[in-house]
Amino acid sequence: MRVTVVGGGLAGCEAAWQLATRGIKVSLLEMRPLKSTPAHQTEYFAELVCSNSLGSNQITSAGGLLKEELKFLKSLIIEIALQTFVPAGGALAVDRNRFAQMITQRIMSHPNIEVKTEECTSLPEGIVIIATGPLSSEPMVDVLTKMTKSENLSFYDAAAPIVTGESILTEHGFWGARYGKGTPDYFNCPMTEEEYELFWNELVQAEQAPLHEGIEDDITVFEGCIPIEVMARRGKKTLLYGPLRPVGLIDERTGKRPFAVVQLRKENAQGSLFNLVGFQTRLKWGEQRRVFRLIPALQEAEFVRYGVMHRNTFINAPKVLKATFQLKDYPNVFVAGQLTGVEGYVESSASGLLAGINAARLLGGQEPLVLPEVTILGALARYLEEADPNGFQPMNANFGLLPPLNERIKDKQKRKEEYAKRSLDSLKQFLEIVQK
């Protein structure tokens, strides 16, 4: 008996590794270098298509905690990342070539993994893990479209950044809806003329991420996707008639209309996450952090997702996927990686890891696992299963997905330490039970 893994990216490699190290034969289908994607440039597995940073390595950040969970679960991707790291402050950045080469070498030399260089154009038989990524080739998008009965799986992702509610400096803004209509669900971040001027100057000069082949034409088709920095370059006042318009908003603290206002909209019911309305952007992630933190209420903003603009193929997970990463209608088929609606290198690897473990369990006649919701990986998987399917959007690891702690801890650092402790304790206990 063998399992087929389609796609040798971060999720596919992690899934194949989990299966192989459990003694299961794996066929790994990867189309590169026969055919490439608009973003990949090498023939190596697990190529990082953009930044070489895998995000924070601090256990008190959700990304760092996810890495710790993955380390505990014996992730290949994290093991190699730690062996190829380059100094980057509190982040786990890697030498991207050594990283991809070492993973390729480990995969190629594992006796249980047979690598096939081919484009997969139909659903393979038996137990399958589909991990063809956000830039899946057309035939695979067609296969998934039919299996999930979707109308459109590929989007030009023009997402605005998301910040945590607790990192917003609420003393620098006010709640309220434009013209007082509806419930005051927006948090408004006002700027004076001087603050706006500084922001605008930095925004128009900030560095954009490189465009990938084939994207530009599509972006110009959708005026609604226009990045904020591009809009800003049309003129100093353009944003004041667009996303930063202050009309209909009175700052209750001064009784006056501010010069400019950035609105933050709740991203989840708890109000633990907020998106920057109209701030879809193609700026490099470091630049987003630098420039958007010039908005007074966002000086200390903690970004859980940066704005992105690229083709992103993902299924409507809440409709079709279980927290085990199996398709509801096809229990033999697992989906992993960015295709599931997780966002980011580590999140994609993490979903591959769980899909791999669960495919091995299914093959061995055991129940696939759903991890505890107090772990970041468990919470992400539950988000995929339980999010609102209308307007479903991809998600990074973040503490806003976790259930609240039993007791309220005011100190932010201590609260995060407690999240981490709760997650790792529960993961250990859980695995002791299921592995008995």
Ligand SMILES: Cc1cc2nc3c(=O)[nH]c(=O)nc-3n(C[C@H](O)[C@H](O)[C@H](O)COP(=O)(O)OP(=O)(O)OC[C@H]3O[C@@H](n4cnc5c(N)ncnc54)[C@H](O)[C@@H]3O)c2cc1C
């Ligand atoms: C342009 C771009 C920039 C990004 N930048 C970042 C970033 O800086 N930081 C971050 O955390 N995340 C980033 N992401 C998001 C995401 O984390 C990465 O895309 C990540 O690589 C996803 O992992 P994956 O395993 O799902 O897909 P991938 O790593 O893309 O792997 C999918 C693999 O499947 C192969 N494949 C596709 N179709 C077929 C087929 N039909 N048959 C066989 N093989 C096939 C591809 O060649 C590829 O090797 C970016 C995404 C894109 C598209």
